[in-house]
Amino acid sequence: MIRVQDVSKTFTLHNQGGAVIRVMEGAMLQVAPGECVALTGPSGAGKSTLMRMVYGNYLAASGVIEVGGVDVTRATPREILALRRHTLGHVSQFLRVVPRVPTLDVVAEPLRALGTPAEAAHAAAAALLRRLNVPEALWRLSPTTFSGGEQQRVNIARGFAHPYPALLLDEPTASLDAANRAVVLDLIDEAKTRGAAILGIFHDEGARNRVCDRCVDVAAFCPGRAA
Amino acid sequence: MNSDRALLSVRGLTKRYGAHVGCADVAFDLYPGEVMGIVGESGSGKSTLLGCMAGHLAPDSGQVIFDTRAAGPRDILTMSEPERRMLTRTDWAFVHQHARDGLRMGVSAGGNVGERLMAVGARNYGAIRARVADWLERVEIDAGRIDDRPATFSGGMQQRLQIARNLVTGPRLAFMDEPTGGLDVSVQARLLDLLRGLVRDMGLSAVIVTHDLAVVRLLADRLMVMKSGRVVETGLTDQVLDDPQHGYTQLLVSSVLQV
Structure with a gap:
């Protein structure tokens, strides 16, 4: 479902004398449907960079990144938007939303974008928020003023609202208490059972061991090592 | 209408002011339901480009091809004036930065919205008034203000009224010039929310010119970065920003104050 083939990444800093920073070379990995693969490696090794490239948020310098048959490195913006709408979900560490939009609408948004009627989308969103223990009193409020843990759960609810065939999870259990952490791990297990291919970053070792089938150490893709 | 066919195709659009380049050789395709942001500093040519596309300025060369309901793709630059005027009343909307430029200040709020319906043939007073009241509600203006003149409205309300006036005829394409510029941040947020909902529910396509990168991140699917009249970078909005x-884009992005 997700295939990363010989991918490299450079940053060219035009305003600092055109310095070229090579951050990744020869990245390889595959995630099959129903599988959860963890990216590991020390901070700065490029876990987030690789994940961002898979999402189409960073441009790869070379190589192929296939998600559900679409090569993200060559796809047009329009194709990537369609891929993100239908196929590729993403739970990031940051919640970026239009201020003032109620939490329930934020979570229902991915379903609404796929044409689900408002009522059904809201029902699905409410079920997820309830499961993630976000108090109902908060649903009509914008999540911009929520605590870190609450925002994290809103983000997770939104990421799991539509049953994406492929999912990217960036630290999904960070800043969660034990009870909510368990809910998130259950959601991941359920997504695997329905056949989702999941690529994630988990600093929480216990969480990683429970849901991940394999680890890929991104330190192996550091340019210095290959050269 | 066909969602696999571009709603708007711009090719080689160029406008010079004497020796000075307004915009040069701009080309892109906009698909139904897509929102494209155009960013750049003052003087980068983004407003000139918008003016040329919307028919407010005559470009020196290029094509602006719109997928019309009646006759399919047509170059609006070669259309007759009445044809183009009809298009701007029905399928196109233009939201000015200053609401005063897009409203008739001497006419009531209801009149501002209703006259657009009359321009496309609506005649039944009761039906027009009901449509207008519905639209005022959609843009969160109290229906009790329907007979008040926009001069008595706040800046944010005027902007929302301008949007209602523009969208009441159900256009397929909206051009917006700094639609949230000059508004308080809380009012901006409300407007962003409104625009997002309209884009989703009406399947509206939009071209939004702004210098506010936070606005394009939340509203635009795609981004075009302009400098000295030329497009220097295009792509998915979050990719171009991140x-x-x-x-030039790196400089623009790194110059934004973080909040």
């Missing part, structure tokens, strides 16, 4: 490739 991994800018051109030196």
Whole structure:
């Protein structure tokens, strides 16, 4: 479902004398449907960079990144938007939303974008928020003023609202208490059972061991090592 | 209408002011339901480009091809004046930065919205008034203000009224010039929310010119970065903002104050 083939990444800093920073070379990995693969490696090794490239948020310098048959490195913006709408979900560490939009609408948004009627989308969103223990009193409020843990759960609810065939999870259990952490791990297990291919970053070792089938150490893709 | 066919195709659009380049050789395709942001500093040519596309300025060369309901793709630059005027009343909307430029200040709020319906043939007073009241509600203006003149409205309300006036005829394409510029941030947020909902529910396509990168991140699917009249970078909005490739875009992104 997700295939990363010989991918490299450079940053060219035009305003600092055109310095070229090579951050990744020869990245390889595959995630099959129903599988959860963890990216590991020390901070700065490029876990987030690789994940961002898979999402189409960073441009790869070379190589192929296939998600559900679409090569993200060559796809047009329009194709990537369609891929993100239908196929590729993403739970990031940051919640970026239009201020003032109620939490329930934020979570229902991915379903609404796929044409689900408002009522059904809201029902699905409410079920997820309830499961993630976000108090109902908060649903009509914008999540911009929520605590870190609450925002994290809103983000997770939104990421799991539509049953994406492929999912990217960036630290999904960070800043969660034990009870909510368990809910998130259950959601991941359920997504695997329905056949989702999941690529994630988990600093929480216990969480990683429970849901991940394999680890890929991104330190192996550091340019210095290959050269 | 066909969602696989571009709603708007711009080719080689160029406008010079004497020796000065307004915009040069701009080309892109906009698909139904897509929102494209155009960013750049003052003087980068983004407003000139918008003016040329919307028919307010005559470009020196290029094509602006719109997928019309009646006759399919047509170059609006070669259309007759009445044809183009009809298009701007029905399928196109233009939201000015200053609401005063897009409203008739001497006419009531209801009149501002209703006259657009009359321009496309609506005649039944009761039906028009009901449509207008519905639209005022959609843009969160109290229906009790329907007979008040926009001069008595706040800046944010005027802007929302301008949007209602523009969208009441159900256009397929909206051009917006700094639609949230000059508004308080809380009012901006409300407007962003409104625009997002309208884009989703009406399947509206939009071209939004702004210098506010936070606005394009939340509203635009795609981004075009302009400098000195030329497009220096295009791409998916979050990709251009998070991994800018051109030196100018890198400078633009790194110059934004973080909040």
